[in-house]
Amino acid sequence: MKLDLSFLGALSRERRKRDRLTQGELAARIGVSQSQISGFEKGVKGSLGIDKIRELAGQLGIDEATFKEAEQDPLTICSGADCPTSVAVGTDEGVLFRPRFFRASSKYCQYCGDVLTRHCACGQPLQPGNFCGDCGASYLGGRSLQEFPGGRPEVEAWLERRGAVSKALLGGFLSEPVAAIAAE
Numbered sequence: 001m002k003l004d005l006s007f008l009g010a011l012s013r014e015r016r017k018r019d020r021l022t023q024g025e026l027a028a029r030i031g032v033s034q035s036q037i038s039g040f041e042k043g044v045k046g047s048l049g050i051d052k053i054r055e056l057a058g059q060l061g062i063d064e065a066t067f068k069e070a071e072q073d074p075l076t077i078c079s080g081a082d083c084p085t086s087v088a089v090g091t092d093e094g095v096l097f098r099p100r101f102f103r104a105s106s107k108y109c110q111y112c113g114d115v116l117t118r119h120c121a122c123g124q125p126l127q128p129g130n131f132c133g134d135c136g137a138s139y140l141g142g143r144s145l146q147e148f149p150g151g152r153p154e155v156e157a158w159l160e161r162r163g164a165v166s167k168a169l170l171g172g173f174l175s176e177p178v179a180a181i182a183a184e
Contacts, residue, residue, distance in 0.1 A: 009044075012062070083112040090156060
């Protein structure tokens, strides 16, 4: 399996800044150019070879377990409001959708067919939670009460039907470990 370069690049950038290193200083330490470090941090394929990535990781204290995580399929969410992979919750204003994170190698959601999202609008890889840790953008979606002509009773009935459909379609997906990440 290939390394998730966007994940490792973003982590490297975070660690480099934490250590108060410039891209040039880090590049000098491992014998590459500043532009190669910049490309790697942006997830550009071919910026660094695996040996240099491991050397960079050593400089920044990125351990082997992190490499194992980067070898997994990237975290994704389906941003389709009606996708059964998102958690729907009734509110006074309508329905709030909280996407469920899962790992997928496909470009499309296997449950609704929408394109999967792997990155926040700011370009950073998705991170578990309700908001992007870099720019603060919300991963939540929703439908207003006005979209339900029958008002609150229609929202309640819709949520009940959707819950049954989600449970039937997703089965074991609801108890997968990555699904638990979304609950944190």
